[in-house]
Amino acid sequence: MICLGVEGTAHTIGVGIVKDSSDKCRVLSNVMKIYQPEHGGIHPREAANHHALYVADLIKEAIEKAGVNSSDIDLVSFSQGPGLGPCLRTAATAARALALTLNKPILGVNHCVAHLEVGRGTIEDCNDPVLLYTSGANTQVIAFAEGRYRVFGETLDIGIGNCLDKFGRTVGIDFPCGPKIEKLAMKGEKYLALPYTIKGMDVAFSGLLTMAEQYYRKGEKIEDICFSMQETAFAALTEVTERAMAHTEKNEVLLGGGVAANKRLRNMVRIMAEERDASFFVPSKDLCIDNGAMIAWLGVLMYKSGIRMKIEETFIDQRFRTDMVDVTWRE
Ligand code: ATP
Numbered sequence: 241m242i243c244l245g246v247e248g249t250a251h252t253i254g255v256g257i258v259k260d261s262s263d264k265c266r267v268l269s270n271v272m273k274i275y276q277p278e279h280g281g282i283h284p285r286e287a288a289n290h291h292a293l294y295v296a297d298l299i300k301e302a303i304e305k306a307g308v309n310s311s312d313i314d315l316v317s318f319s320q321g322p323g324l325g326p327c328l329r330t331a332a333t334a335a336r337a338l339a340l341t342l343n344k345p346i347l348g349v350n351h352c353v354a355h356l357e358v359g360r361g362t363i364e365d366c367n368d369p370v371l372l373y374t375s376g377a378n379t380q381v382i383a384f385a386e387g388r389y390r391v392f393g394e395t396l397d398i399g400i401g402n403c404l405d406k407f408g409r410t411v412g413i414d415f416p417c418g419p420k421i422e423k424l425a426m427k428g429e430k431y432l433a434l435p436y437t438i439k440g441m442d443v444a445f446s447g448l449l450t451m452a453e454q455y456y457r458k459g460e461k462i463e464d465i466c467f468s469m470q471e472t473a474f475a476a477l478t479e480v481t482e483r484a485m486a487h488t489e490k491n492e493v494l495l496g497g498g499v500a501a502n503k504r505l506r507n508m509v510r511i512m513a514e515e516r517d518a519s520f521f522v523p524s525k526d527l528c529i530d531n532g533a534m535i536a537w538l539g540v541l542m543y544k545s546g547i548r549m550k551i552e553e554t555f556i557d558q559r560f561r562t563d564m565v566d567v568t569w570r571e
């Protein structure tokens with residue numbers, strides 16, 4: 241079956257086309273445009289306008305790149321939530337229009353679950369991982385237990401990506417700041433103590449952010465601050481991920497989300513996995529960040545397990561939680 245997926249929860253409007261072959265996911269195309277705010281953080285309505293401007297062309301481009309005809313598409317799926325209302329609505333409207341035009345079924349899917357499923361779908365031997373999902377707005381440790389994807393730990397305040405981006409904005413680094421902070425951190429030599437906040441299985445980053453900004457005002461070297469932020473925040477993430485693995489007795493760990501591009505984060509989690517004799521997986525970069533292919537793949541899994549939605553059921557849900565999804569496609 242061939243599915244076209246539309247992603248639009250936040251900065252990215254993406255369209256991907258996937259095909260299932262022996263229960264694995266083959267990505268036929270995966271194209272996207274990322275909204276870059278001129279200054280400050282994301283403005284939901286401006287991001288939605290950006291998405292509306294590009295979505296039709298992206299659909300055309302995805303179909304061309306996949307080398308299929310629009311009539312070959314069996315299913316349309318879209319990111320139903322969680323995310324920013326105006327962005328979600330734009331992606332959903334485009335998906336509905338396409339499904340109605342092609343006269344094909346439509347499914348709304350959970351964005352966070354899609355991050356996990358695309359790893360299982362595209363990586364050989366990745367079957368039952370604990371997902372460390374780290375992006376701008378989201379920071380969650382997710383694993384399958386008793387019919388659902390459960391959130392074992394998450395941020396109590398801001399996402400790790402937002403933490404890095406906010407610090408970057410304070411010190412005058414262009415958005416997205418994560419990659420530039422990573423480069424600066426490589427030149428750091430001195431560790432500056434920062435709050436290491438873990439409550440139960442949850443993490444928090446606003447204290448770390450405030451203190452990092454204070455170090456900057458006091459004239460500490462930017463390289464040392466970036467280095468210390470990464471060491472502290474990523475260690476906390478690795479710790480809660482390890483605890484979730486121990487608790488669920490799983491021996492696979494998967495990274496997802498834009499921050500998974502970070503080499504230091506990858507390294508810390510890889511070392512933790514090796515010490516536990518567990519497998520470590522990261523999808524390719526364009527499947528780690530927000531993208532249409534992961535939305536398409538989750539659509540395939542849901543459809544094949546018998547889930548159907550009427551157009552009037554395809555409303556968006558800004559607070560669509562990971563554990564609200566009934567996982568009918570897994571044992
Ligand atoms: P969402 O929260 O809805 O999943 P998002 O729009 O924040 O989505 P992503 O594309 O998953 O989207 O991630 C973007 C984030 O990843 C930004 O905060 C960016 O700074 C961060 N990031 C990207 N590359 C790196 C890196 N090498 N190191 C650290 N952070 C990075």
Ligand code: FE2
Binds near residue numbers: 378497529530
């Ligand atoms: Fe995401």
